[in-house]
Amino acid sequence: MRRRDFLFAAVGSAGLLGASGLLDRASAYASILAEASAHVYTRRNVYCLTATSPEIMAYKKAIGLMRALPATNAVSWLAQANIHGAFGPPARMIANACQHNQTFFLSWHRMYVYFFERIVRKQFGTSSFALPYWGYAPAGRRDLPPMFRTPTAGNALYDGTRSAAINAGTPITASLVDSGAALAQTSFWNFTNTLNGTPHGAVHIACGGNMTQFATAGQDPIFWLHHCNIDRLWEVWLDSGGGRVDPTGDNTWMTTSFDFYDENGATVSLTGAQVVDIACQLRYQYENSLCGRRVVLDPDWWKHLTSLRLPAAAVTAKLDTLGRRPALPDSVLVAQSLAALRLGGKPVETTLPITDEGKARIAALERDPQGGARIDLVLDGVTVDGTPAAAYEIYIDLPAGAAADYRGPHFVGILNLFGASTRDAHQDKREAQIVPLTLAFLQLRAARLWSEDSVRVTFVPRGLTEGADPAKRLGAATPVTIGRVTVVVR
Ligand SMILES: [Cu+2]
Incomplete structure (x- = not known):
């Protein structure tokens, strides 16, 4: 087992950490290790x-x-x-x-x-x-x-x-x-x-x-x-x-x-x-x-250890702040599409003007990226007629004429069509897709590729498997609908 797992298993089952935090009592650990590995x-x-x-x-x-x-x-x-x-x-x-x-x-x-x-x-x-x-x-x-x-x-x-x-x-x-x-x-x-x-x-x-x-x-x-x-x-x-x-x-x-x-x-x-x-x-x-x-696990690995410490409480506390932010604080609308989008075999782009309050919130986030605020793209009311025939890569502020590359800084994810078919009995159970933009924003901002006045969202169709061509497969059909595209800061 990995060292981290062993450490957790050992600490969890025996609580043998000394007051110094130093792992000792090696023979006890060896037997715990054997016990844990077996189960x-x-x-x-x-x-x-x-x-x-x-x-x-x-x-x-x-x-x-x-x-x-x-x-x-x-x-x-x-x-x-x-x-x-x-x-x-x-x-x-x-x-x-x-x-x-x-x-x-x-x-x-x-x-x-x-x-x-x-x-x-x-x-x-x-x-x-x-x-x-x-x-x-x-x-x-x-x-x-x-x-x-x-x-x-x-x-x-x-x-x-x-x-x-x-x-x-x-x-x-x-x-x-x-x-x-x-x-x-x-x-x-x-x-x-x-x-x-x-x-x-x-x-x-x-x-x-x-x-x-x-x-x-x-x-x-x-x-x-x-x-x-x-x-x-x-x-x-x-x-x-x-x-x-x-x-x-x-x-x-x-x-x-x-x-x-x-x-x-x-x-x-x-x-x-x-x-x-x-x-x-x-x-x-x-x-x-x-x-x-x-x-291959060396059963005597613990003999080679001189010291092994858990992170100090202060370090753990600092690390934890990122993950322990509140889940869903009130959000402020930054930008919003005015009409539903229909997606088919060709790329579709929509440009959402950023509100004045949105600009202020984004500026505040840039001044203090560790402050807990985040930018999300929210896609509501996503449906697809029949079974999805293509996937859609989502890009933010992709420059005109630039190649859409999912390994580049403009890519933020794939449109989630799981359960979106109008034939799915539980279509009503679907919630809006939240696409986190904070990381993309910070990267694009640093590269001077983030637009101040608007957020441009581009949906690029791709075949579900290699070699499939959505343009050929779909022709003029546009089976996918996105009811509303918004950008919010929380
Ligand atoms: Cu699943």
Whole structure:
């Protein structure tokens, strides 16, 4: 296990830190280490596995058995998918409970995947079972893992509702799986809002079929691996440091409780405070995504330590201020579109004049970027007719004639079309997409690329998979509507 996890596990289970904060009593730690290693399940990158890996065999078998159970059985495949979203679920079952808002998106899905994994392990899998994660990355692989796309009879991992291109192994378009914009954020709320759209929503849409709607997403076996990866990215973000911390000062986030079914079908609940440490509280961890290059743990590593200290309270307090900002203070409107936008196969640009008060607020934010204010782009009333046929990259103040490059400073995310289909029964459950702009603002401002008088927002269509051409696919059709585009300072 990683040193950080071990440290947490050790501190959590024995509280052996001396008054000096120095870790000592090495032999006690060695036994805790052995104990902890034996009870922490490791989630591995699916690209490191094959169709005959134990995790994959167990998962496949479990899906078959779970699908054979009625939806009234809490550990059935449908009952588990229905917790996320459902068309007409059985009475008195937990259903339609998914949280896609900025407060509970990450913690709710962590709990959901955690109990699902326990069900597979206890009821249908093996005692060492851990869900693999779909570790797509721009530099690595972006295709649907091969064992999920073999349409042979009896392959429970195959889902025929997905797009033909995805089931053929065509790589997802690079900007859709890129977590760079999310990981660059330092406050939890900016991170979760950015991640929710990209790669989370973008990958749902790229898969097509069941994955595009709240009510059916959990029925595609790849859903659980996708959410494992979203959960892993939360850990990657925390490990990046630089003030990235969980909102443990937010009472609502910490104490709101959600219901699920455990491995025996009993109703259980968890709060945010109970899921902040995956190794210590939930007994799982993520293997890094480098296949075959596992870090071999030296059982005597602690003998080489001279000192290992936890950060001093003063340092921790300073780090925490970034992540512990209030969640949603009152916002001030900076700029607003006057009419709904229709998006199709060609780029669409809208220029929003900045109000006088908006200019003053932005100037104040620039003078004191650590002061807690933030700029957000808010996209309300986003709908798509039918199944999305393209993705839309969002750019801020992209200069006329400049190439739209998602790796550049103007890119802020992908328009989130997950659950936006007018066919989705839970379309009304959707909330506005919040695209954090503070980081882009500071970067563009430093490069003198931020416009004083207006915010220009450009939506650039991209194929969902490599080689797909939205202009050709959509022609003159404009199936996507954005009801309102606003920029606010909070
Ligand atoms: Cu999702």
